[in-house]
Amino acid sequence: MKIEIKDLYFTYPTGVEALRGISLTVESGEQVAIVGQNGAGKTTLVKHLNGLLLPTRGQVKIGGWDTTKYPVAKLASRVGYVFQNPDEQLFSRNVGMEVAFGPKNLGFDAERVEALVNDALVLTQLADKTETNPYDLSATWRKMVALASILSMDTDILIFDEPTTGQDAVNVARIAHVIAELRKRGKTVITITHDIDFCAENFERVIAMSQGKILLDGRTNDVLGREEILASTYVDPPQLTRLGKRLGFKNTVRNQEEFLNALKK
Amino acid sequence: MHERLSFFVKRDSPIHRLNPMTKAVMALSLVLIAFLSPWYWTPLALFLFVILPLSLVARVAREYWNFILKVILPTLIILFIMQAFFLPGESRSIFEVFGLEITELSARLAFRNVMRILVMISSFTILLLTTHPSELMSDLSRRGLPGQFAYVVISSLQIIPQMQAKAQTIISAQRSRGLDTQSSFLRRVGGILPLVGPLVFGSLVEVEERAIAIEARGFTSTRPKTFLREIQDTSFDRALRWALIACVILTLILRIWLS
Numbered sequence: 467m468k469i470e471i472k473d474l475y476f477t478y479p480t481g482v483e484a485l486r487g488i489s490l491t492v493e494s495g496e497q498v499a500i501v502g503q504n505g506a507g508k509t510t511l512v513k514h515l516n517g518l519l520l521p522t523r524g525q526v527k528i529g530g531w532d533t534t535k536y537p538v539a540k541l542a543s544r545v546g547y548v549f550q551n552p553d554e555q556l557f558s559r560n561v562g563m564e565v566a567f568g569p570k571n572l573g574f575d576a577e578r579v580e581a582l583v584n585d586a587l588v589l590t591q592l593a594d595k596t597e598t599n600p601y602d603l604s605a606t607w608r609k610m611v612a613l614a615s616i617l618s619m620d621t622d623i624l625i626f627d628e629p630t631t632g633q634d635a636v637n638v639a640r641i642a643h644v645i646a647e648l649r650k651r652g653k654t655v656i657t658i659t660h661d662i663d664f665c666a667e668n669f670e671r672v673i674a675m676s677q678g679k680i681l682l683d684g685r686t687n688d689v690l691g692r693e694e695i696l697a698s699t700y701v702d703p704p705q706l707t708r709l710g711k712r713l714g715f716k717n718t719v720r721n722q723e724e725f726l727n728a729l730k731k
Numbered sequence: 732m733h734e735r736l737s738f739f740v741k742r743d744s745p746i747h748r749l750n751p752m753t754k755a756v757m758a759l760s761l762v763l764i765a766f767l768s769p770w771y772w773t774p775l776a777l778f779l780f781v782i783l784p785l786s787l788v789a790r791v792a793r794e795y796w797n798f799i800l801k802v803i804l805p806t807l808i809i810l811f812i813m814q815a816f817f818l819p820g821e822s823r824s825i826f827e828v829f830g831l832e833i834t835e836l837s838a839r840l841a842f843r844n845v846m847r848i849l850v851m852i853s854s855f856t857i858l859l860l861t862t863h864p865s866e867l868m869s870d871l872s873r874r875g876l877p878g879q880f881a882y883v884v885i886s887s888l889q890i891i892p893q894m895q896a897k898a899q900t901i902i903s904a905q906r907s908r909g910l911d912t913q914s915s916f917l918r919r920v921g922g923i924l925p926l927v928g929p930l931v932f933g934s935l936v937e938v939e940e941r942a943i944a945i946e947a948r949g950f951t952s953t954r955p956k957t958f959l960r961e962i963q964d965t966s967f968d969r970a971l972r973w974a975l976i977a978c979v980i981l982t983l984i985l986r987i988w989l990s
Binding site: 516568619 | 897900901903904905906907908909910911924925927928929932933936
């Protein structure tokens with residue numbers, strides 16, 4: 467499902483101009499990371515994708531649907547949005563019910579709900595915690611429950627707002643695994659992140675934002691190579707990328723494999 | 732996005748510079764004088780010759796009128812009509828409908844009551860417009876008000892806007908999960924739990940964290956406390972307070988003496 471954003475402007479009621487002319491197309495099945503300093507407009511931008519915010523000017527289309535013409539509850543069948551703080555959405559008595567809430571809202575039949583819930587729980591490694599109350603789980607696992615509760619909605623587009631913040635390495639790997647699986651299934655994933663290593667290792671396309679505008683948009687290696695421009699939005703490329711640059715590699719590298727290959731040449 | 736709960740308007744004016752206690756005493760004195768005074772026209776006179784000039788000197792006239800005209804005036808009009816109809820007053824009838832009548836006396840009494848209430852609301856509005864709540868509370872705790880009490884007042888003023896913001900995020904999160912908050916009433920009633928649940932859990936957690944945070948900074952310490960914010964209390968402030976208290980006592984004496 468294609469995302470088309472045309473000349474999007476958004477001003478908050480307080481008068482803050484959060485987006486100033488964003489044009490962007492994300493093809494079906496693409497995996498995109500959005501980086502940039504705090505207040506760059508990343509969250510404001512993704513909140514337009516499921517109609518939580520509506521453009522002050524410009525247009526957002528999700529698979530041909532203009533977001534101003536459909537209610538959020540309807541757009542939820544196309545765009546899943548995992549909020550940053552899981553505690554702002556968990557309310558059920560147990561994990562299973564929590565994860566079933568979304569697909570039930572979308573009106574799927576009982577059989578499909580069960581299949582989707584099971585799939586989401588397996589994918590997030592929560593299958594053994596179905597009966598647990600989400601509030602008895604640690605913060606890391608609650609984050610996985612929130613993730614599962616959106617995965618189970620089987621939307622073509624998924625938005626993750628800072629999925630790795632405050633997570634240990636094991637859980638970051640779990641989240642990376644989920645994203646890799648979603649890529650295989652042809653889902654579009656848009657992730658906001660400050661975790662530049664996570665971004666470098668899991669995404670093929672990176673968008674850097676600053677002050678409500680897109681600064682850079684392109685292949686991960688190309689974007690991470692533009693150290694000076696990234697610095698203006700307080701993003702440091704990964705250490706290996708910077709080291710590669712210092713060593714005078716011709717191409718930008720972003721992970722160990724690329725680094726070692728470049729070193730061997 | 733965060734709605735402001737306190738009325739405070741940051742300006743530089745002689746009234747803003749007064750000690751918060753002085754302003755509180757002033758507000759209270761005006762109310763007492765308006766209610767105790769034996770003369771019929773006192774509340775109106777206070778409104779015209781004290782409250783209005785005060786709002787101008789404090790440079791909050793616009794905010795003051797905005798609030799009075801939009802919120803208070805409609806209430807006062809209704810109050811006046813109710814009182815005029817129902818206060819007992821054996822005198823010449825000036826208006827009659829459905830067997831209910833407004834007499835000259837009931838209209839006079841209703842007008843006085845409405846003016847008293849106007850003075851009361853106005854004086855406290857000006858107090859709140861010119862005094863930051865935390866300044867008032869820190870001045871009161873400096874004068875011996877228990878810290879716990881100040882905490883209750885200040886935290887409730889802060890918690891409500893925070894909860895509003897939190898509720899907004901929760902609503903967004905659940906709508907993103909297909910929760911219908913915009914259609915039929917029945918569907919919306921069914922959608923209460925997913926909204927209230929996280930709000931209540933989250934707020935309980937926050938209250939505990941807040942308590943730990945302030946305790947970590949020695950909230951219940953019994954040692955004498957110092958204050959970060961220096962609050963001016965000039966001799967003019969003190970003189971003004973005594974003068975106001977004298978006015979209240981004088982009004983009280985006149986009232987007893989004349990009745």
